[in-house]
Amino acid sequence: MTDTLLNHHDEGPTTAPPLLLGPSLGTSTALWDKVAPELSVTHRVIRWDLPGHGGSAADLIGPGATVADLARLVLALADSLGIDRFAYAGVSLGGAVGLQLAVHHPERLESLAVICSSAHFNGSKPWEERAETVRREGLAALADTANARWFTPGFTVPGLVEDHRTADPEAYAACCDALAAFDIRERLSSIGAPTLLIAGREDPATPPAHLREIADAVPGASLTEIAGASHLAPAERPEAVLAALRGHFDGYALRGMEVRRQVLGDEHVDRAQARQTPFTARFQDFISRYAWGEIWTDPTLARRERSVITLTALVAHGHYDELAMHVRAARRVGLTPEEIGAVLLQTAVYCGVPAANSAFAVAQRVLAEEDKTEG
Numbered sequence: 001m002t003d004t005l006l007n008h009h010d011e012g013p014t015t016a017p018p019l020l021l022g023p024s025l026g027t028s029t030a031l032w033d034k035v036a037p038e039l040s041v042t043h044r045v046i047r048w049d050l051p052g053h054g055g056s057a058a059d060l061i062g063p064g065a066t067v068a069d070l071a072r073l074v075l076a077l078a079d080s081l082g083i084d085r086f087a088y089a090g091v092s093l094g095g096a097v098g099l100q101l102a103v104h105h106p107e108r109l110e111s112l113a114v115i116c117s118s119a120h121f122n123g124s125k126p127w128e129e130r131a132e133t134v135r136r137e138g139l140a141a142l143a144d145t146a147n148a149r150w151f152t153p154g155f156t157v158p159g160l161v162e163d164h165r166t167a168d169p170e171a172y173a174a175c176c177d178a179l180a181a182f183d184i185r186e187r188l189s190s191i192g193a194p195t196l197l198i199a200g201r202e203d204p205a206t207p208p209a210h211l212r213e214i215a216d217a218v219p220g221a222s223l224t225e226i227a228g229a230s231h232l233a234p235a236e237r238p239e240a241v242l243a244a245l246r247g248h249f250d251g252y253a254l255r256g257m258e259v260r261r262q263v264l265g266d267e268h269v270d271r272a273q274a275r276q277t278p279f280t281a282r283f284q285d286f287i288s289r290y291a292w293g294e295i296w297t298d299p300t301l302a303r304r305e306r307s308v309i310t311l312t313a314l315v316a317h318g319h320y321d322e323l324a325m326h327v328r329a330a331r332r333v334g335l336t337p338e339e340i341g342a343v344l345l346q347t348a349v350y351c352g353v354p355a356a357n358s359a360f361a362v363a364q365r366v367l368a369e370e371d372k373t374e375g
């Protein structure tokens with residue numbers, strides 16, 4: 001029996017936020033070889049193969065296939081892995097699948113990166129012609145022109161060109177049918193997922209203007225152009241693509257780490273980082289992302305107000321080690337010793353006198369240490 005699911009490669013902690021990576025026409029999961037292992041430090045990274053490409057069965061699609069069909073296969077794969085919502089990045093045809101998911105299945109998409117792709121692939125004619133040629137002659141001649149279509153002069157990835165040569169011609173032609181019919185321009189303004197567009201400056205297939213068109217239409221989208229990259233930017237300029245994807249998918253974690261350092265101080269954060277082990281890495285990442293990247297960065301309350309709330313909550317629950325750290329943080333965000341004392345005095349009313357008594361002892365010690373360091 002033929003497999004009914006797309007072939008895929010799953011790496012990174014199974015408990016990490018899922019990130020699905022889609023390939024371009026003629027390539028395979030190998031397109032992400034230089035990027036996926038790095039992304040898998042913070043994500044569960046799942047790369048998939050198009051039908052008839054890499055390890056996916058050819059008969060998952062047939063003549064007249066659409067990008068919607070491919071998106072359904074991706075969702076079936078996610079379902080089979082128990083993944084409900086996910087981040088998604090795709091190159092070219094894989095990027096079109098991402099746009100399709102963002103428009104028609106927004107409840108499944110956490111965030112989106114569309115790389116060297118388009119909301120339309122220059123009309124149906126070139127793809128109808130390519131499909132016809134491939135159905136008639138196979139892929140050998142077309143694969144001979146892959147370097148010129150995919151890379152800047154002099155650059156190549158032989159394994160990807162070989163993937164092109166050995167793809168199943170019928171499935172490849174069905175993917176061309178999908179490209180021929182794809183035009184999602186009218187729906188771009190409905191996309192709500194945080195969206196990043198990445199363009200290869202030298203890309204002849206989907207030049208930067210195609211990515212700009214998407215960036216202009218999708219609310220809040222941003223665009224990064226990569227110099228020295230053609231159509232397969234993740235293979236040709238992996239470090240630049242990785243930096244852009246990290247910035248996009250790890251936005252909360254990066255901003256969180258910045259705020260964490262501002263509030264708790266470099267010394268504390270460096271110590272916490274140095275103590276980090278593979279066992280605690282996910283927890284540290286969670287704290288940076290959630291407590292610092294989402295809550296402490298929310299401008300609705302001032303940092304001083306957040307500090308007062310935090311001191312109170314720590315006293316209420318008797319977390320005196322954490323309280324010491326947050327007394328230091330309170331000083332850093334501008335609370336005076338008198339104000340800290342006033343907060344602790346109020347906790348005596350609402351959290352109880354014994355709790356406030358212990359809290360005063362902790363705060364007094366910390367403030368005295370701070371005095372000594374400053375003096």
Ligand SMILES: O=C(O)CC1=CCC(=O)O1
Nearest residue numbers: 024025026092093149205
């Ligand atoms: O193979 C090409 O010529 C470039 C391309 C267009 C759509 C896609 O996925 O790759």
